Every structure is written in C-alpha cells, then in structure tokens.
Amino acid sequence: MSVQVRLATAADAPALAKFRYDFRTRNMSGQEQEAAFLERCAVWMRERLGACGAWRCWIAEREGAAVGHVWIQLFEKIPNPTSESEFHAYLTNFYVLEEARGQGVGSGLLAAALDWCRASHVH
DSSP states (O other): OOOOEEEEEGGGHHHHHEEEHHHHHHHOOSSSSSHHHHHHHHHHHHHHHHHSSSEEEEEETTTTTTEEEEEEEEEOOOOOOOSSSEEEEEEEEEEEEEGGGEEEEEEEEHHHOOOOOOTTTOO
C-alpha cells in the first residue's frame, strides 16, 4: 500500500482538525469540548488553506484515508542585499498516525515540504 503526499486544500480542514485534536489531547486532557474545538479549528484551517497566504499543509494518504500531515508557516525577513532568501518556513504540527509510523510517511511529508520550499526559494 503506497502513500500519496499532496498539498492540502480547504476541503481537508475537517480531517486535519480531527488530527489536531487527537494529537494535542493524546497526553493532555482537552479544555474545550471536542465538537466545539473541531468546528473552530476547521474554520481556522479552511481560511488559511483556501488563501494564498502564509500557511501550507501537506497531507499523506493511504487508500484515500489520511495518515499524516505537516504544516509550514511562511514568515518574511527584512530585505537584504544578498542572495539569501527573504522568506523562511516554520515547520509545525508534524503528525503521523501511530499505525503508519516507521513506514516512510513522515519522510515523505518532510520531503514534500522541503521540495516546495526549495522550489519557492524559501529557507
């Protein structure tokens, strides 16, 4: 079963919100009802994934089911006169389902994010 990695879209927000909830409440109890969090988080994610803004997310799928994801947030540096990129990426919320770990899913997600950064001249 191969894993496909693709850029996430606004339509992926509900699944990504569920991943976020599961990831963050794994070792700590949530302070917000799950349904309320999922709605609030999905709205936040849809807004960011639907625009050409500072956020990007890649999602890994096996047989059409999401098994992991990674997010980056772009931030701009002060202009400089060198060839150094003026945009940097902050990698965050890197998560692979426990049953999919050790199978190259995380490596594939990281490679996709890094490939995009290189192609976009983002450090």
